[in-house]
Amino acid sequence: MLKTIVSYNDMINAFIWGVPSMICIMGVGIWLTLNTRFIQFRKFGYTLKHTFGAMFDKKEAGDGALTSFQSVCTALAGTVGTGNIAGVAGAIALGGPGAVFWMWLSALLGMCTKFAEVTLAVHFRERNDHGDWVGGPMYYIKNGLSKKWSWLAILYSTFGVLTVFGTGNATQVNTITTAIDSALTSTGAFKHGLPSGVNLGIGIAITLLVLVILIGGIKRIGRVAEKLVPFMALYYIIFGLLVVILNYKNVPGVFRDIFEGAFAPRAITGGVVGSMFIAMRRGVSRGIFSNEAGLGTGSIAHSSAEVDHPVQQGLWGIFEVFADTIVICTITALVILCSGVKINYGKTAGAELTISGFTATFGGWVSVMLAVALCCFAFSTILGWGLYGSRCIEFLLGKGAIKPFVVAYSLVAIVGATMDLGLIWNIADTFNGLMVIPNLIAVLLLSGTVIRLTKDYFSKEKSAK
Template sequence: MLATIESVNSVVNNFIWGVPAMLCIIGVGLVLSVRTGFLQIRKFPYAMKITLGRMLKKKEASDGAMTPFQAVCTALAATVGTGNIAGVAGAIAIGGPGAVFWMWISALLGMCTKFSEVTLAVHFREVNEDGEYVGGPMYYIKNGLAKHWHFLAYLFAAFGVLTVFGTGNATQVNTITTAIDSALFNYNVIGEGSVKTLNLIIGIVLAILIALILLGGIKRIGQVTERLVPFMAVLYILLALGIIVLNIGHIPAVFASIFKGAFSPASVTGGAVGSFFMSMKKGVSRGIFSNEAGLGTGSIAHACADTRKPVKQGFFGIFEVFVDTIVICTLTALVILCSGVPVGYGAAAGAELTISGFTAVYGNLVSIFTAVAMCCFAFSTIIGWGLYGARCIEFLFGTRVNKPFMLVYSLVAIVGATMDLGLMWSIAETFNGLMAIPNLIAVFLLSGVVVKMVKEYFETEK
């Protein structure tokens, strides 16, 4: 039975994250970019000005809402995660350095996709029975498209509920326990016999923390993410920049390998990665998996923002993809390629490759800091996806299920900490990809609304 599930999931997963799906995601991004006159490039300085400018302003949100800064931190909490550490390493190992180039291309188009998702989410949002703003793909499908398209909203919400327990929780908790175990084991703080007990304790502590944060409502979620996200991002960026500075002489050769490997992988990897399409597929898929442009999930957090200008909030979508992929994913790639650690092209790799890049330069002591960074990345992802799951199940069954869902979601942390996840990660990844299909159809159909709103916004801003 298990073997049958694995084989069926493998077929579906390969299609969802295969070349046709990648082309579909890139295609929608390209259509949106053309229709908005490549807004993400043309208005990039403006986007940085209003996003960074608003972040520095202290502002209290109204009841049932987050400040714009809290909204972007919650969305970044879910997107900036272990994919930035493990995902980039896997893309380079299997797709060669050229995968980084295709990651940049997917991010460039993804900026416009996420801008459109956020703009639509704020424009078509509603206020629920608890007085909180609710929005996202299911709401802009319901309120923006004709009735015969509404089934897409229910599909998105159903896939969302099925995804959060794996992608958003269990696998992230597993990453936290692995990071803590390896750091403590390296310094002989614990022995092998104590690992299971320690993991159970970690799982219980995390379950309590997750429940306290999520049950505290939208304001508490915003308050936690606005403190955690800047801390973890700055810590990771500083550590990565240190490696780049210490290996500055390698930078020209690294960028040469990225651009050359994008079109001729074999010339860089010695033939271990010889397929141009493999390099492109891995770069695009890992980029999308990291920044979530096209999945629509980030727009759920932005719909909670206390703002009356959907387009203005939409620019935070551009900022998010830029920070997640162009900044953090690129830094991860440079850590791996600059540090001189053997990559082992053609073989699967994960977070251990990125961590080895840090330890090769800083020594084993840095494993403690990388463990802290990975724990922050993973925990913030759990909180962000907890909000996404709550909004999806609320759309299907109403606000009465919110608290029971959050309690169950919190308890899944114990499962993630103590069990071998095996097939769960693969199935969650499949459902994650399935979420993109109804969302991309909706964003494509509503592209005219986005174009109109952008035009009206800049006419009033003059």
């Protein structure tokens, strides 16, 4: 029965992530890049100065809003997760080292796509019944397009509600249990993996923590995210860079494999991965799963930011994709490929492959440290996607549906602790692909607004100088 479900889901994924999707995702990114005159490159220095450079400026947000830093941390809580660790490992195993190249390319274009999504989300946001700022694809469809497009907003929100249970929760909890299992097994605490009762206990503990935080609303989520995200990102980056430095002799060969494998994966994988399109599909889909450029979900968190101009927050969208994929995903890829750990190409892989890259360099003790990082990554993602799901269900059914949703969402952690990783990732890919469609249609139709707002913002900046 399970094999049949996997088989059918693979067929659906092959269609959703087929040539048309690749053309749409990359095409919209190229269109926005050209029409904003390569803003992600042209204004990259400006972006870093006004995002990373101003990250720790002390500022308080008003009622129903977050500071720009809290908003980006909440968005990064959703993006910087198991997609950066387990997702990258899966992309390399199924698409070869060349998948990393396509992940980079999709991220470079995705920086502009995310910029457009965030700018639109802030521009077309509104206050809900609680006085909170709410926005995202469903709101820029509702408030930016005519009423005849209202079905698109409903479609996006419906896919969003369905997606968060798998992408935002089940896959994350599954990775947490895998990380803990690998850590304890490598240290000799358990020779044959975690007992099923331990997995259940982990699921229950996560359920309770998620419930307490999400019930507290956007302010509580923002406060947790601004403390957790910087810590976990820096923690992981330092350990990853140490692996690369200690294996520096392998770095040139790894980059050669990445670029060669992007166009001729057969030569690198021994023929197991023989198609450039497979490498492209795995790289792009895992890249989007990680940085969410094209999904529009991150813009839901960004729409809560207290800013003077939509483009001001849109710049954080560029920074977010850069930090998530160009920095953190690349470090994961280099850890796996530089460490020389064996990769079973053509077979599903997850966090355990990334962990093996670290342990091959440092020894078994580091698996405990990595388990901590993985748990932080995954838990932050659960919180971020819990917010996305809450906003989607609120848009569909009103504020009365939020608490029942939060309870149901929290309980999924118990299920995710015992499910099969391969099936979870496959289903997550399916719903991610479905969310892309209505969002990219809206972003493309509203691209003129993005261009106008961008010109307005930088003309005011020029005048002020």
